[in-house]
Amino acid sequence: MADATLRVLLVEDNDDHAELIRRTLGEQEWAPQIVHMSDGESALDYLYRRGAWVDPDQSPRPHVILLDLRLPRIDGLDVLTSIKQSADLRRIPVVVLTTSSAERDIIHAYDAHANSYLVKPFGFEEFRNLMHDVGVYWLTRNTVSPT
Amino acid sequence: MKRVLSRQFQPPRFDDEEQTRIAQIQHLLLLICLAIALSASGINALLGRSISTIALLASSSVACIALLLLYVRRLRLSIIVLLSLFIALTASLQFIGRGAHDTVTSLYATVIVIGSLLLDRHAFIAMVAVILLVIAGIVTAEMYGWTRSPYDGEPGDWLDLALILGLTAFASRLLSESLQHSRALARKNAEALEAQTAALRASEERYRILAANxxxxxxxxxxxxxxxxxxxxxxxxxxxxxxxxxxxxxxxxxxxxxxxxxxxxxxxxxxxxxxxxxxxxxxxxxxxxxxxxxxxxxxxxxxxxxxxxxxxxxxxAQAALREREAQLRMITENMGDAITQLDANLTIVYASPSVQRVFGRIPAELGGAHVSALIHPDDASDVIRRLERMRDEGASAVRVEYRGPGSQGVWLESEIRPLYTTHQQFTGAIITTRDITERKQIEAERERLIAELEQKNAELERFTYTASHDLRSPLITIQGFLGYLERDLEEGNTERTRSDIRRISAAVQKMERLLSDLLELSRIGRLSAPPQEVAFNAIVQDALDLLAGKIAERQAHISIAPDMPVVYGDRGRLVEVIQNLVDNALKFCDNQKEPVIEIGVTKESSGSPVFFVRDNGIGIDPKYHEQIFGLFNKLDPRSEGTGVGLTIVRRIIEVHGGRIWVESTGPGAGATFYFTLPVVATPVQEASHGRRDAQSASG
Missing domain, CATH: 3.30.450.20 (PAS domain)
Structure with a gap:
C-alpha cells in the first residue's frame, strides 16, 4: 500500500444522507477520501472505469464501498451483484447501508455476497457511532486484499 | 303232532328238481307197498296161511329198509332195493305158481314201467337184463320140472317173454325220456319267460321312477x-x-x-x-x-x-325382472343426468333421453357411434385414453371432466363405471354425465378473484415496503441534522446553521409530499365518482386548463387530435392521468427550446383505440421503461417530485381495465406514453365523429 490515502466509495441517492455520512467520517483523524455517486449506474461506471472514469488515476480502487439499496436507474442489489461477479472487483468489501430492515433485502444482500449489512439508525448519536465503528473497522482494522 | 310227523315222513329234497320228483314217486310207491303188504299179511294170518303171511311180512321189512334208505337220501339204492323186492316177489310167485306162464309174469311189465320212471339209463338196462335172466332161470327150472308148473318150459317161452318185455322196456323208456325232455324244455322256457318278465318289469320301473321324479x-x-x-x-x-x-x-x-x-x-x-x-x-x-x-x-x-x-x-321371476328393468329404465330416462352405455369397443349401445339436453345430441342417432361423438375433439383423446386404460388394466370407476361435443363451451363431468362379466372380462361401461358449466364458470371466477387478490396483496406488500423505506429517509435526515445544528450553534457557525435548517425543512416538506402522494395513490382503488361516458377531448381540455400556467412558462406547443372516442370511466381520475403525463412531459423537455407535446389516438392491430401523449424531450433508455412506473422510482434523484406520478397514472389506467406503456428509442429521442381505455363505440369510424361530438357536448 504505497498510497496511504483511505478511500471510500459512497453510493447514496439521498444528498442529505450523503452529507451526514461525509461529515461523520470527516471528523475522524483517519478521515478518508470519499467518492460519492448518487445512482447505481454512475457507481458502476466509476468501478468499471467507463465514461468519465476511464483514467485509472481518476478512479482509484476504494478500500470499502458503502452501498445504499434503493437507487435510481440501477438498483443497489444489482450493483452489488455486478461487483461480486467481477473478478476485478469482488474482493473490495461492500457494506450495505440502507434504511430498509426488510428481511427480503437482508437475505438478497447476503445472497449477493455483501460483506456487511447495516440499517441506518434514527438519532444523531447513534448515526455518528455507527459511522465511527464502520470507519474504524473497515478502514483501520480490516486488511484489504492486495490488488 | 301231525305236522311234526308229516315233516318227519317227508321224502328228502334234492338240489336237482328231477331227483326230488323221483324221490316223491319212490316215497309214494313205498308207502302203498307197505300198506298193501301189511294189510295182506294181516288177512293171510287170519286165514291161517302162515307161509304167505311170513312172505308178506318179509316183503314189508324190505320195503321198510328201502324207506329208511330213502330217508337217509340213498335214493338210488332205495329204488334198487324196491325194484329188487318186486322182481324177487314176482319170481317167487312164478316159482310156486305156474312158472313162466303164470299171470303174475305181467308184473315184470309193471316193474319195467316203474324202473323206466325211476332209474337212469344204465341202471334201467341192468334191471331189464336182471329180469330177463330171472325169467330165463324160471323157464329153465320149468324145463327141468323143478317147479310146480303144469307146463313144460321151452326156450320159445323165454324168447316170447323177452321180446314182449324188451319192447315194453324200450317203449316205456322212450316215453319216460321224452317226458323228461319235454319237461326240461318246459322248465327252460318257463325260466326264460320269467327272466324276460323280470327285465321288462325292471325297465318299466325305471321309466316310472324317471316319470315320477x-x-x-x-x-x-x-x-x-x-x-x-x-x-x-x-x-x-x-x-x-x-x-x-x-x-x-x-x-x-x-x-x-x-x-x-x-x-x-x-x-x-x-x-x-x-x-x-x-x-x-x-x-x-x-x-x-x-x-x-x-x-x-x-x-x-x-x-x-x-x-x-x-x-x-x-x-x-321373468315377469319380476321385466318389471324391475322397466322401473330402472323409467328412472334412467327421467334422470337429469345423462346415462350412456358403451360396449367393449367403446361404441354407444344406449343413450338416455337426457343425452339430448346434456350433450345436445339426439339419443336415437347415437346408437353404434363411437364414444368420441360425445366429446370435444380437443379432449377426446384424453378421455378415450382413460377408457382404454380402464378396459386394458381393469381400473375401477373414474371421474373425468371435459368439454362437450359442441362449440358452446359446455363443460361436462362424467362418472365412468366399468362393466365386467363374472369372469372379470370387460364388456363395456356405464357413463353418468352432468353439465358442470356453471360450476366451472364459478371456479374460473374464483380463480380469477384469487389471482387478483394475490396480485393486490403483492402490490400492497411492495407498497408498504417502499413506503416504509422512503418514509424513513427524511426522518434520518431530520434527526441527523438536528444533531449537527446543536453543534453549529455551539461553534457559532451561522452559515452551516442556516444550511442545516434548510435541509431539515426540506426533509419535512418531502415527508409531507410523500404522505399526501401515498394517500392519493391509496384512494385510486376506489373510484371517486360513478363512471360515465365522456369524450376524451373534454378530459384533455380539463387537464390542460389545470396546467395552463406551466405550459405558458415553458412556452410549450400542445397539439390535440380532434374527435377522439368517447370513453367510459371516472372523469376526474382520467383528467389526473393526462395532467400527470403532460406535467411529466413538460418536466423532461427542458433540453428543448420549443417543447412540443402531442395528444392523440391511434389503433392497435385489433382495431381498438390507443391514446398517446408524445413529447420531444430527453427520452428514456429502453432498459428503464418498466422501472419508471414503480413507486418512488426516479431516474434522476435530483429531479423534482416524489416518484409517485407515473405510479398513480398506471394505477388509474389499470383500475379502468386498460394498459399503459412507454416507447422511446433512447436519450434525446423524446418519449411516447401509450394507454388503452374502455371506449363506448369501437372501432373509430370517420363518419360517426360528428355525432359523437354532439353526444359529448350534450352530455
Missing part, C-alpha cells in the same frame, strides 16, 4: 284310444289327479269334458306324428307342455307323450 313335471302317455298308458310325476298330485285315477282310463272318463276337449286335438296331433310345445295356464299355475310322439322300431307312432312342466316360478 321329473322335477316340477308330470308325464302323461296316451295310446291311440286316448287311454292313459302312464300318468306320473310330482306335478300330477298338484293338479288333483292321481296315477291310479288316470292309468287305464280313456281321456273323457278321466278328466272333465271341457279340459279333455281342450287337449284332445293336441293329443291327436301328436298321435299323427307332430311334435310341438305350448304354454297353458291351469288354475293359478303356468305349464309348459312338450307334446312328443313315441315311435316304435317300425317307425309308427305308438303313443303320445305329454311332458308338462310347471314353469310358474320361472315366469314369475
Amino acid at each position: 321329473l322335477p316340477d313335471s308330470a308325464v302323461l302317455i296316451f295310446d291311440h284310444d286316448l287311454r292313459f298308458v302312464l300318468a306320473d310325476g310330482p306335478e300330477l298330485a298338484a293338479t288333483g289327479y292321481s296315477k291310479e285315477g288316470l292309468e287305464g282310463r280313456v281321456l273323457y272318463e278321466a278328466v272333465p269334458p271341457s279340459f279333455a276337449a281342450q287337449v284332445e286335438g293336441n293329443i291327436r296331433a301328436v298321435l299323427s306324428g307332430k311334435r310341438f310345445s305350448a304354454e297353458i295356464p291351469y288354475e293359478d299355475r303356468i305349464y309348459h307342455y312338450h307334446y312328443v310322439p313315441l315311435i316304435d322300431d317300425g317307425g309308427r307312432v305308438k303313443y303320445a307323450m305329454i311332458l308338462a312342466r310347471n314353469v310358474t316360478e320361472q315366469r314369475r
Whole structure:
C-alpha cells in the first residue's frame, strides 16, 4: 500500500444522507477520501472505469464501498451483484447501508455476497457511532486484499 | 303232532328238481307197498296161511329198509332195493305158481314201467337184463320140472317173454325220456319267460321312477284310444289327479269334458306324428307342455307323450325382472343426468333421453357411434385414453371432466363405471354425465378473484415496503441534522446553521409530499365518482386548463387530435392521468427550446383505440421503461417530485381495465406514453365523429 490515502466509495441517492455520512467520517483523524455517486449506474461506471472514469488515476480502487439499496436507474442489489461477479472487483468489501430492515433485502444482500449489512439508525448519536465503528473497522482494522 | 310227523315222513329234497320228483314217486310207491303188504299179511294170518303171511311180512321189512334208505337220501339204492323186492316177489310167485306162464309174469311189465320212471339209463338196462335172466332161470327150472308148473318150459317161452318185455322196456323208456325232455324244455322256457318278465318289469320301473321324479313335471302317455298308458310325476298330485285315477282310463272318463276337449286335438296331433310345445295356464299355475310322439322300431307312432312342466316360478321371476328393468329404465330416462352405455369397443349401445339436453345430441342417432361423438375433439383423446386404460388394466370407476361435443363451451363431468362379466372380462361401461358449466364458470371466477387478490396483496406488500423505506429517509435526515445544528450553534457557525435548517425543512416538506402522494395513490382503488361516458377531448381540455400556467412558462406547443372516442370511466381520475403525463412531459423537455407535446389516438392491430401523449424531450433508455412506473422510482434523484406520478397514472389506467406503456428509442429521442381505455363505440369510424361530438357536448 504505497498510497496511504483511505478511500471510500459512497453510493447514496439521498444528498442529505450523503452529507451526514461525509461529515461523520470527516471528523475522524483517519478521515478518508470519499467518492460519492448518487445512482447505481454512475457507481458502476466509476468501478468499471467507463465514461468519465476511464483514467485509472481518476478512479482509484476504494478500500470499502458503502452501498445504499434503493437507487435510481440501477438498483443497489444489482450493483452489488455486478461487483461480486467481477473478478476485478469482488474482493473490495461492500457494506450495505440502507434504511430498509426488510428481511427480503437482508437475505438478497447476503445472497449477493455483501460483506456487511447495516440499517441506518434514527438519532444523531447513534448515526455518528455507527459511522465511527464502520470507519474504524473497515478502514483501520480490516486488511484489504492486495490488488 | 301231525305236522311234526308229516315233516318227519317227508321224502328228502334234492338240489336237482328231477331227483326230488323221483324221490316223491319212490316215497309214494313205498308207502302203498307197505300198506298193501301189511294189510295182506294181516288177512293171510287170519286165514291161517302162515307161509304167505311170513312172505308178506318179509316183503314189508324190505320195503321198510328201502324207506329208511330213502330217508337217509340213498335214493338210488332205495329204488334198487324196491325194484329188487318186486322182481324177487314176482319170481317167487312164478316159482310156486305156474312158472313162466303164470299171470303174475305181467308184473315184470309193471316193474319195467316203474324202473323206466325211476332209474337212469344204465341202471334201467341192468334191471331189464336182471329180469330177463330171472325169467330165463324160471323157464329153465320149468324145463327141468323143478317147479310146480303144469307146463313144460321151452326156450320159445323165454324168447316170447323177452321180446314182449324188451319192447315194453324200450317203449316205456322212450316215453319216460321224452317226458323228461319235454319237461326240461318246459322248465327252460318257463325260466326264460320269467327272466324276460323280470327285465321288462325292471325297465318299466325305471321309466316310472324317471316319470315320477321329473322335477316340477308330470308325464302323461296316451295310446291311440286316448287311454292313459302312464300318468306320473310330482306335478300330477298338484293338479288333483292321481296315477291310479288316470292309468287305464280313456281321456273323457278321466278328466272333465271341457279340459279333455281342450287337449284332445293336441293329443291327436301328436298321435299323427307332430311334435310341438305350448304354454297353458291351469288354475293359478303356468305349464309348459312338450307334446312328443313315441315311435316304435317300425317307425309308427305308438303313443303320445305329454311332458308338462310347471314353469310358474320361472315366469314369475321373468315377469319380476321385466318389471324391475322397466322401473330402472323409467328412472334412467327421467334422470337429469345423462346415462350412456358403451360396449367393449367403446361404441354407444344406449343413450338416455337426457343425452339430448346434456350433450345436445339426439339419443336415437347415437346408437353404434363411437364414444368420441360425445366429446370435444380437443379432449377426446384424453378421455378415450382413460377408457382404454380402464378396459386394458381393469381400473375401477373414474371421474373425468371435459368439454362437450359442441362449440358452446359446455363443460361436462362424467362418472365412468366399468362393466365386467363374472369372469372379470370387460364388456363395456356405464357413463353418468352432468353439465358442470356453471360450476366451472364459478371456479374460473374464483380463480380469477384469487389471482387478483394475490396480485393486490403483492402490490400492497411492495407498497408498504417502499413506503416504509422512503418514509424513513427524511426522518434520518431530520434527526441527523438536528444533531449537527446543536453543534453549529455551539461553534457559532451561522452559515452551516442556516444550511442545516434548510435541509431539515426540506426533509419535512418531502415527508409531507410523500404522505399526501401515498394517500392519493391509496384512494385510486376506489373510484371517486360513478363512471360515465365522456369524450376524451373534454378530459384533455380539463387537464390542460389545470396546467395552463406551466405550459405558458415553458412556452410549450400542445397539439390535440380532434374527435377522439368517447370513453367510459371516472372523469376526474382520467383528467389526473393526462395532467400527470403532460406535467411529466413538460418536466423532461427542458433540453428543448420549443417543447412540443402531442395528444392523440391511434389503433392497435385489433382495431381498438390507443391514446398517446408524445413529447420531444430527453427520452428514456429502453432498459428503464418498466422501472419508471414503480413507486418512488426516479431516474434522476435530483429531479423534482416524489416518484409517485407515473405510479398513480398506471394505477388509474389499470383500475379502468386498460394498459399503459412507454416507447422511446433512447436519450434525446423524446418519449411516447401509450394507454388503452374502455371506449363506448369501437372501432373509430370517420363518419360517426360528428355525432359523437354532439353526444359529448350534450352530455
